[in-house]
Amino acid sequence: MSKRLHIALVGNPNSGKSSLFNCLTGLNQKVGNFPGVTVDKKTGSTNLPSGEAEIIDLPGTYSLYPRRLDEWVSYRVLLGQDIKVRPDVVVAVADASNLKRNLLFCTQLIDLKIPVVIALTMMDLANKKGIKIDIAELERELGVPVVVINPRKQKGIPQLKKAMEQTGQGLYKPPVKDFIDNKALAATSIEEVKRLRSELSDYSAIHYLINHESFELDSATQSRIEDIEKRNNFNPTKTQAEEILQRYARIKHIMQVSVSEPDPLQKSLLTEKIDNILLHRRWGYLILLAVLFVLFQSVFWLASYPMDWIDGGTASFSGWLSSILPQSNWSDLLVNGIV
Ligand SMILES: Nc1nc2c(ncn2[C@@H]2O[C@H](COP(=O)(O)OP(=O)(O)O)[C@@H](O)[C@H]2O)c(=O)[nH]1
Ligand SMILES: [Mg+2]
Incomplete structure (x- = not known):
């Protein structure tokens, strides 16, 4: 039987780490503290094709230069300084809609030469912003597996599990060449x-x-x-x-070859085109008049609804009043005069 894999989740704060942890471990979770510090130690287990694996959710970190106490906890694990937590695989959770900043930490992990899998979250948000990422190209540049996931919608989890397992079994070796010339x-x-x-x-x-x-x-x-x-x-x-x-x-270069973002020049061209039409010397005035005409019409058209409701309301109210009040000059004044 193969040995139980130990897998650590790391990444920038808000990259989707805890969501992925919940997705992988479901109800099999334990929360404790790292020895000596009051920093959450969340562990759980998940089923991989070859058997059960231990998952640990490490505190969020922006880079391998720790400042806060909880960043030190993650740092010590990644540098092999925590004898209690020795992961076989490190999953770097990276936010695709803030790829540049997230890649800084990922490339630092890669240069430690530890087995890394990148789990790319927030692809839906990136797509909404018009950002397109060539995953195969990104993998080639980084030299480690990159898997797109959406832990919120439980997407890409089987693919990630497979990549974690294969990396744990030594199928993917850390790249021989450093990301930068350290x-x-x-x-x-x-x-x-x-x-x-x-x-x-x-x-x-x-x-x-x-x-x-x-x-x-x-x-x-x-x-x-x-x-x-x-x-x-x-x-x-x-x-x-x-x-x-x-x-x-180097990350700038990677962004150029594997990521296409909406060109700000293209956007300004579109607004320029719209301006050209709206601000045209003759058509511009006609468009303005047409817009004002539609605006006035819609005001009258919309106003007719509440006016009808008020008319109908007062008519039925005065009808009701005259039916309950006794016949007198006073009730006549109230019903026909005031209401
Ligand atoms: N749209 C979208 N939201 C996500 C995705 N992954 C996580 N989130 C949301 O991002 C927020 C931060 O996630 P969380 O797991 O708490 O991040 P952590 O700080 O890394 O643990 C939460 O509101 C998640 O529901 C994703 O792939 N797409
Ligand atoms: Mg979290």
């Missing part, structure tokens, strides 16, 4: 960290350089990394800034 960001420091930890990718080594103090490392390794930083003048801020710039440059 090595060039701090070549010697990365090389030296990898001599201490041969299993790390170039990009993970950068994270060890930046955040080793928060990692579970023995004191000898801690001081060695400290030493590597000092000798090579490793500058974390500069490295991060350079990394983000390079990622966005």
Whole structure:
């Protein structure tokens, strides 16, 4: 029997992570806390074609540069620092209607060289905005499976399950080539960290350089990394800034080749065409008169309804009044004069 897969869901806040978690796990959910912190730990199980798998919904994160406590929780899991949570597959939930921002985090995960599947949500919203995404092209550029899902409508879930399972079984390997040239960001420091930890990718080594103090490392390794930083003048801020710039440059290229958005120029052409007709020297006035005519007509036409109701109402009210009041001058004044 194959081993039970452990699958973690990550992604930007509001990307649809919890909706997907609910969709996959249904009623098989447990909520607890991560050890030592009051951050929700939601776990559950789901059925994959080959058997049951464990699912964990990690707190939302914008990038691999954690700031808040809950972002640190996700970060530690992704960097292999949480001994209790060791996912075999990471599902990166990404909002298709905000693809550029979501891809930043996805490409960081890809460069960690962990098994990643991208679950693309909000495709319905993207389509409404006129955005079209070439999924095959996106897959080619990123080198990992991309599956379109709508957890709200339970769409694409069997396809996602298949991709999770195949990735967990090692059918899709993390891409050999980095998304950006991470090595060039701090070549010697990365090389030296990898001599201490041969299993790390170039990009993970950068994270060890930046955040080793928060990692579970023995004191000898801690001081060695400290030493590597000092000798090579490793500058974390500069490295991060350079990394983000390079990622966005490549993401921009991906957006150009795999995403078509409505051209703002095309839109302005349409409004220009409408303006040309409405503001025409002769036809413009005629159109204006026609619009005003329709407007006046519709006011009279619409007003006739409440006027008829009021007429009918007062007639039946005065009829009713004269029927209940005794015959006198006063009742005559009330019924025929006032009402
Ligand atoms: N239109 C649309 N809405 C979605 C989709 N996926 C999730 N949502 C909605 O997006 C909102 C945020 O989802 P949620 O699962 O709470 O996001 P989380 O912050 O990543 O856990 C919710 O109102 C969902 O119903 C989708 O594919 N299409
Ligand atoms: Mg959530």
